[in-house]
Amino acid sequence: MILRIASKEWLNNIVTPRFITGFVLCLLLIPFSIVISINEYKSKMNVYEIEKAKADEENKAKAYSTYRPVIVKKPTPLSIFARGISYNVGDRVKVFFGDKPMLSEGKAESRDNPFLNRFFTFDFVSVLVIIMSLMAFLFTYDICTGERESGTLKMMLANPVSRSAILMGKLLGTFLTLIPMLIFSFGLCLLVIILHKAIAFSGPEWIRIGVMILFSVVFLILFMIVGLFISSRVRHSATSIVICLIVWVIFLFIIPNLASYSAKSFIRVGSSENLEYDINSIEKEFQDKAGEFSVKQQQPDWSGSSYYWGGEDGFKLIGGATKNFMERERRINEYCGPLLIQYADKKWPFREQYLHELEKQQKLAKYLSFLSPSEIFKESASALCSTNYESHNNFLNQTRNYRELLINYYLKNHLFGSFSYFTQLDPGSFMTADELINYESNGLCKTFSEFNTKFHGDWQYLTKIIPNSNVFEWKPIDMSGLPQFEYRNLNVLTDISNSLIYIGVLLGIGIILFWLSFLSFIQYDVR
Amino acid sequence: MLQAIDLTKRYEDQQLALDALNLEIKEGEIFFLLGANGAGKTTTINLFLNFIEPTGGKALINGIDVTREPLESKKYVSYVSENVMLYGNFTARQNLDFFAKLGGKPNLTTEDYYMRMREVGLQEEAFEKKLKTFSKGMRQKVGLTIAIIKDAPNILLDEPTAGLDPKAAAELLQILVNLKRQGKSIFMCTHDIFRAKNIADRVGIMKEGRLVMVRTREEFLEDDLEKIYMNYMQEMVIEKS
Amino acid sequence: MIWHIAKKDFLLNIFSARFIIGVLICLILVPFTIRVSIDEYKSQLRIYAVDKEKSEKEWKEIKVYSNLKPEIVKYPEPLGIFYKGINQNVGNKVKIYLQEYPFFPTGHASTRDNPLLNAFFSLDFITVLSIVLSLLALVFSYDLITREHEDGTLKLIFTNYNSRISFLIGKITGVLISLLPILVFCFLLSSLFIVLSPDIKLQVSDWMRVIILFIFSILYVLIFILAGTFISAMVKHSSTAIVLSMLFWIWFVFLWPVSGSYLSKSIVKIDLYDNVRNSLDDLDKEYGKKEGEQWDAIQKSLNMKGTSWWNATGGEDGYFETYGSPSETMEFHRQLNTWKEPVRLLYADRKWPIQKKYLDGLIRQQKVEQNLSWFSPSEIFVQAASCLCRSSEKDFLRYMDEMRRYRETIVTFLKEKKLFEKYIYFTP
Known part of the structure; x- marks a missing residue:
């Protein structure tokens, strides 16, 4: 019985103009959004190549004091599907000893053209959400009201058919009408990607895409149930469609924008200028202490050195100075190196506080936006594509851990107190x-x-x-013995289980709404 | 057989739509229910079909209480609604097919459908045309076919001749007579006093929710049915002479 | 007759659900937006005060001409409360350097606040208005004709002595005067908030602009009413009409502007900013080499074996100050500066074409986007607002041109007084 009603529903739906409209919308908008996303990904890759080349150059160090590696994060091709925050945050982290990495640098997108800045993303998931939710509403707004207005609801109920069978049948039929559009959208998307040849996905990435398709089915069902609910509460199709469309506009356009905006106004973040001020005062304290220590050291016999190159964060290269001078420098480094790290730890609480406030804002915005099911789905998609905040935070944590690793290596091998910290010359060659x-x-x-x-x-x-004392002509030394940074992406299962909670919420809402719609429909006045 | 025992319906706003209706329609009987607009005729049908719940009394179809066993009771009743719209994008045959299967007749063939549609007087070329192209009369005929094809022992009709031209109305009523001869109970709400005289076995007049008069065929052929009706509308009671 | 129909529609609309919902939406969104905008403006004012104080302090402490690098802090535009436009994306201060023409401002920009948030836009008064008003206009006019047709009243009206034109004008006027109270309310409320905030000063000319903005808003609403009416006249059922209206709304208010910006980015290809920066850095490196050579040459000519300094500080862009260094060193620096500064200016001139090319590319992109935006009424409205609120791209470009001209005056001053060749350049 349910199948009969479902097939009637399906046959009825595919001859309507809205069905064709759906496919036309998909055909127009999906390839457009994919091409744009691919182009953006390509330009992000270009920037990445430039930055990687620069980083590789920078990472060539002449002595241990100058080795402060720059880590560049490779953009993930999955960002074509869901952009998340990956285009807002930079992909570069420099490991300083005197400061822990707080945020990444090098925001690519908004440096590009400050003239063009829009409030709307155009990635695949955004467009999919718009089309599928609209279609879901267009097919379910008259699920109850349409049958009532055409009198066929009465005619069905004059037969030994239960109301629940009618409801399930209609829902199933509508679902079978909408699924081809979803498959068509994903098919088009994958077709464009394959044709482009520039992007290749690995095995685990294909699994993520597959899971995303499943999630989008849940999303579709949820919007269908919302439409069903609205239809079951009103008597006229005209009212139903207006309410559906207003709800659609609120869910897709108003809530997401309002959420970020409210978060910004409810949670005040201290200014970054204040943070810099606090950090600078701690830095000054460090400089003062370091200066004190240097002054206490016995003056060298001769402060002249052929070559002296100094810089920030302990950068020091010296060539052609007296034994006395070099020994003094060595002692200073031995003291200042660990001191630098200590002061980095002193600065960190301030940075952590600032970061915490940014996170609070971001979390509030996220939860407020969850008033809209489409935002829940988009968040789950960006979790799958590793472009959400958690993923980026994971990357930042990995850079911080790497910094710890590197520092421990320096400490364990007494590199701060060694001559090779700041010179390539053999200590035995030092002269009075x-x-x-x-x-x-x-x-x-x-x-x-x-x-x-x-x-x-x-x-x-x-x-x-003195031969080979020109620091500027020194060749970089081999740093491969030191710990190297390896970015470990969260594995597929972790990401999937992280995103399951969002889908769980969607399913929960769907079940509740379905139950309410069911109750409404049982009482629905068929006359 | 259709039975209403003290069937009452009072709405939330205390409006009394049906006041203790007692009625019995036997097999092979055509019963016409007349009354002004809003008198409660459609409410009666809605109660029989369990579209609304009665506030008192009960309605029985072939002895089955429609509120206690709604699905069971619906096996024995067919329904023709006032405004037959059906599924505009389906053809007449597709509509027929869908409702026939819903009504418990899954094994009918296309030829069966065509035969039934011919019986009600639908033109051949209309069988495979989409219903949204049909005139009101043609749609009523399809609605009637749907009711007939179910082959249920009871048929409820709500204003089936409203808006039909005289020829179509006559055809429809002839079909009802045929069905009556097959032993079906036929209950029809209508304004059509004139045709009542032709085919009804009994006629009832409903006023403000109460069944104020029932006359058998012999009885109302003697009196002038129109006069009786008009008089009842003016609250005068005329005794049988 | 027109007035008669308009009045009927107005009375019907005032008590309808959509009017109440429309008023409620505006009642919630507009104060919220204005409050947030005002808060942001106040924090911009604070930052302005801090930055200005800092730059003035630095200005007072200048002792040598090589430190003559004025920093201009831009006063936040009060009309930015209505429409932020480009001002939210760019910084608020410009420092004049010799080595480079001013390219983009630096400093605080509100979009750089929290990179973790997915918001990369602003909700200001005009943006909210452009979304809400267009939606309301369509919701009130999508069934202008179809509703009358479905209710059967259309036939009734035309059994009287009515021309179709007067009917149409009457209906449109009716919708317009139904929406007018909402519009007036929005503007009055925001103006009230601004007037009640003591820190915000709007001149009379600014208020004139606000009034013009109001008139533009009325025109904007009218366009969407006409669009809705057109849709209503073309279809048979209200449900079709509203679906088409919603699609129309989504397309013209959201999708077309975004497509426009993407299309302009793909039509006008410009180099990545990083590449531009790299070329500029390459020129800097080239200069650095030359300076090194010159350094050695002068040392040779003065027979110096090395340089030593007393009390010297240096900084960016050729800033160098010293007291009491040996006379040799002083002479060395004087000769170096005589060569160095004009060459640096030359290099700035060489860098400028690269910068200009990039800027021209940006401008071309922006022009294409502007041309494309003529297709969308909401874009036209927003462009008009940005011109009125002095936050359009043209205003920004004009400001930067002013900065560059100012740099010219400083350069001319330094050149005319032959300050490069004097000791005053680096020692008091």
């Missing part, structure tokens, strides 16, 4: 001031005091340069 003066003046001066008194400390007498 006298020896150095003798060498550099090519025997002209024998001692340092002679140089100062007889030759007035005039540099033109120092003609000979």
